[in-house]
Amino acid sequence: MGWDGDNLGVQLAADIPATAWLQPQWTGTSEDVIVLAPQHQRVGGAAEADLLIKLLDQFVGEFAVDTRRVYATTVSYGSQLLWAAFAKRPDLFAGGLVTGGFPVNATQATAIAAAEVPLWITHGEHDHLLNVSGARNSTTLLRQAYEARGKSPEQAADVVRYTEYADAAFSLPDYHAAFGPTYEDGTILRWLLGQAKPAAAGN
Template identity: 60%
Template sequence: MRTPPPRADGRRRPGRVVAAALAAALAVSGVLASTGPAAASPDANPASSQPGGNPHQVLGVTPVTEVGSFGQQVTKVVVEYAAQVDGGALSPQMFRVEDSGYNFRFDPASELGNLVDRPIADVYTTDDPARLLERDRPERRGRYVVLELADDPAGGWTVITSLCPTFLCSVRVNPDQLTQVTQLDDVVGPRGTVVSAAAPETPHRITEESIDREVDQFVRGSLETTSGELLYDYRLPEHYNPHRRYPLVVALPGHGMGYDGQNRGVQLASDMLALAWTQEEWIGTHQDVIVVAPQNRRIGKAAEGAQVVELVEDFTERFAVDRRRVYATSVSYGSQLMWEAFSTRPDLFAGGLLTGGFPGEADEFAPIAAAEVPMWITHGTGDHLLPVANARASYEKLVAAYEARGLSKKRIDRLARWTEYGDDAFTLPDRHLAAAPTLEDPAILRWLLAQRG
């Protein structure tokens, strides 16, 4: 089985997701893009909400999430106490973490309340949970206990079905993530005094906003276009310099991540489509990139494609974008917007990475070929939603458009690429999400970033 690239700490990224019914997988192809605070646990004591209250009490629970190939999952949990904890006296066996085993891609919503155990791989203390935004293991003396969960795809997924206005659904970040922690043994301080007594019958639910190192770096924005307001999220390089020029990657997500009125920002946490480009371990090289992830209302291919064009034009005017290095990448429905934008304004784009997508239309291949915009199309052989034969036919039509212009085979092979993934290329059996094995290959990402308009 193919595994995602290793993280900076050497651990493999959690695999994300399984096969979906038609409604769910077309609805997404693909969050807690950041979860909102859940209701306080039933045992919450107002007197203990600040340090110095009842010491025999968990003061708060903060989820830490990470986005991998198949989506966002709770990967750590931070438990807050009223006094400093002796980290040397901690062990994973002192706690139990549970979470919903529900996965919107293949489970009915009725399964949401069914909890599964999340094995704990490591436990340590820190003085500030915000340090997790910078380091994987910020171990320090403090009153926060970090429970690092084992790399396991069972449980903790943060996406739930949002709306199904037709046979297509949309998804959202669960505003009431069911992650809960139970303290099975006494937690003690440096001098052996009990900071919090064991309470094996008292689970503690999430009380704080989630922490996600990559998602939290994105900034929300909106643009008034000729077709109405377009919502988007973007991220500038850490040391952004307006006097430099940076490549721009436009991430076009699946149908279900379009804005439905209540799922703002879900396109970031659905998969690695937007986040891969800012992480060296995913792109395989240090490269500062501007990323923008539009969240179109689903108003139709032509209108949404035009909005993408307007967004690119806006970003190239407002930010230090290298106009010769504007790229697009897509999942499922997002391919429709790529075909539309590339065929109507090929002058704007230096290349595209189209994964698990819809076929192009007859009049779209010639303009792309005339402008010689490089495209790499990938698809899963076992895609149960969009037949691989249609995607392969689009690649062949694109090649034919180049042949009609008299280009050599060598030149065509540089401009039009095709990769078909067998079932064994997917770490979890959602064969529709060709973005997973595609983005797990740094060579493909580097290929896109090497293109010049």
């Protein structure tokens, strides 16, 4: 989200995307969920994606993590990190959730589709900071990338899901805050936690 700097607790206290996964009434499960909520420095998506990948590799190597179920969820600017990280190291991720984000580019969409990483994109119809056209175009680019690999339009729409919120979905007139209605919808959270990469041969 938009919290960067030296206060290493603000993103935990303020960001629903960090805390929602610890709410069984939202996630539909009482299983343990490990949440990493790093702050960005806005030095560019590619550079920060490299740092995110390094963090994940180190964390997975040191702690008991189910590597078949590693997810990324982002708000606004953080989507740039998700797109870049998913395109560079799709093997790390079982799924992603992008709310009110920046658009994916064609190269990234092709890499994500090649790895078949499921995604759910949500956006406000009248987002005043990031125009909804970016989310619509991202959805189209990703689905086209899947169709280019042989999936039917229906299959592509299932692996790349899209929800667009009308103004009435927002409790406050901040139509950029798509994470609000997204995280109030337990269906989306449960969908993400239900994604898993195939087990490795021999497991």
